[in-house]
Ligand SMILES: Nc1ncnc2c1ncn2[C@@H]1O[C@H](COP(=O)(O)OP(=O)(O)OP(=O)(O)O)[C@@H](O)[C@H]1O
Ligand SMILES: O=c1[nH]c(=O)c2[nH+]cn([C@@H]3O[C@H](COP(=O)(O)O)[C@@H](O)[C@H]3O)c2[nH]1
Ligand SMILES: NC(=O)CC[C@H](N)C(=O)O
């Protein structure tokens with residue numbers, strides 16, 4: 001494990017942002033749910049306690065034993081984290097008379113505190129709390145206040161333990177980055193060496209150590225950025241012992257099976273296509289519940305991989321291009337966050353598997369994966385492809401799936417995506433696709449009544465897929481796409497545009 005900061009998650013909506021900000025400083029960090037707080041190891045050089053929707057005053061709120069960290073390594077409590085430290089040691093946390101959500105300004109700042117070095121008085125900070133620390137325990141010193149909140153920041157005497165009521169990870173806290181840098185670099189003593197090049201070198205070494213010198217590895221390759229980057233890393237580590245398998249699950253985009261196989265030519269990778277469409281359709285018959293569909297798809301993928309592995313002597317590993325958000329959104333049993341959706345490659349995996357899993361990108365965000373891909377010289381056309389989910393059109397056809405519906409959606413989707421490319425808009429949106437709704441509506445075409453299906457166009461802007469805004473596409477473009485879909489795809493007579501952001505919606509509809 002690289003030297004790192006441990007972020008203990010109490011379920012705040014901002015926990016991932018803390019991780020992003022720390023990684024932007026080229027320092028590695030990991031988020032762990034408070035229910036599975038790891039023991040201190042050599043590599044953990046500091047701990048951040050996240051915020052939380054809970055109140056320390058509630059009986060069942062997160063309240064782990066933090067003695068294994070306190071006084072051993074520097075600790076920074078953010079919002080709930082700060083309230084929890086004060087509460088555990090006999091301070092008083094009460095509902096605030098005015099709840100604070102939004103901008104505030106620091107007033108008194110102790111510049112001698114290493115945490116606040118370079119943070120000016122009057123610095124703007126972002127607040128989001130209903131509770132406030134009324135009385136600090138003995139041995140806690142206030143190091144910053146705002147006009148409304150006396151305890152905006154504190155330090156425990158004789159320890160490198162700090163608490164802050166505001167959120168430095170939110171960009172509205174103008175000096176948040178300075179504060180986090182003070183903590184991770186100056187106080188925890190981490191060097192800022194976690195770069196894409198460093199990641200490649202250390203991951204190649206880890207892969208060689210984990211896989212050994214004999215075993216063969218099967219890799220689920222999809223044509224997407226994540227699995228392609230994973231392929232280059234594994235290829236660098238084990239060369240010809242890597243066997244890429246691209247599965248046609250019958251839920252791909254129009255012509256995608258041929259296009260993807262073609263795009264891998266010339267990369268020196270060993271890739272094979274397997275057409276398992278019918279198997280997936282069979283597994284999905286009659287299923288309408290989104291989670292059941294995802295699980296059925298995840299299971300079928302594994303069955304296909306297991307079978308293909310049997311054809312390769314010495315195959316013991318299944319590699320996947322799983323990335324951090326897939327894990328965060330799928331794994332809830334372990335953490336305070338609820339399951340949003342089971343990504344087919346994580347929460348959708350069956351309990352019993354013959355192959356062992358290896359996932360070199362499991363700790364990276366999407367934009368970090370792209371940076372690693374750039375370092376490994378992945379061709380631009382793959383590097384800048386929009387993400388496409390493994391369950392494919394299966395989670396964009398609401399309700400049950402039939403080959404006829406897949407065909408309808410493939411045709412509408414191709415018009416939208418090609419239109420984006422033709423209008424120079426493809427690279428301006430982060431992801432785009434079409435959803436086939438289980439709704440029919442009345443229309444009139446050539447004086448005839450129609451009663452056909454509705455599709456929704458979805459296009460979003462985002463950095464890492466964790467949050468997203470709907471893309472403000474030009475009306476003329478939307479008008480053109482709508483026209484073409486209705487005229488060219490028989491069976492669709494209405495097109496709508498999805499104007500929901502994530503959160504509260506998600507990018508995919510299922
Ligand atoms: N059709 C497929 N055949 C084989 N493996 C697949 C297929 N679709 C998805 N996978 C596996 O599941 C993983 C997760 O899919 P996901 O869509 O998140 O990543 P990706 O396809 O590599 O990249 P992107 O997010 O850019 O589409 C992939 O990295 C790959 O290992
Ligand atoms: O490989 C995948 N397997 C899945 O099961 C899956 N579900 C969602 N996604 C992709 O993840 C990103 C966030 O999607 P949501 O906002 O819908 O959760 C978007 O980019 C989605 O396309 C998936 N990718
Ligand atoms: N953002 C937070 O961590 C909030 C903590 C706590 N729920 C409060 O309202 O004060």
Ligand SMILES: [Mg+2]
Pocket residue numbers: 222224387388389390
């Ligand atoms: Mg994909």
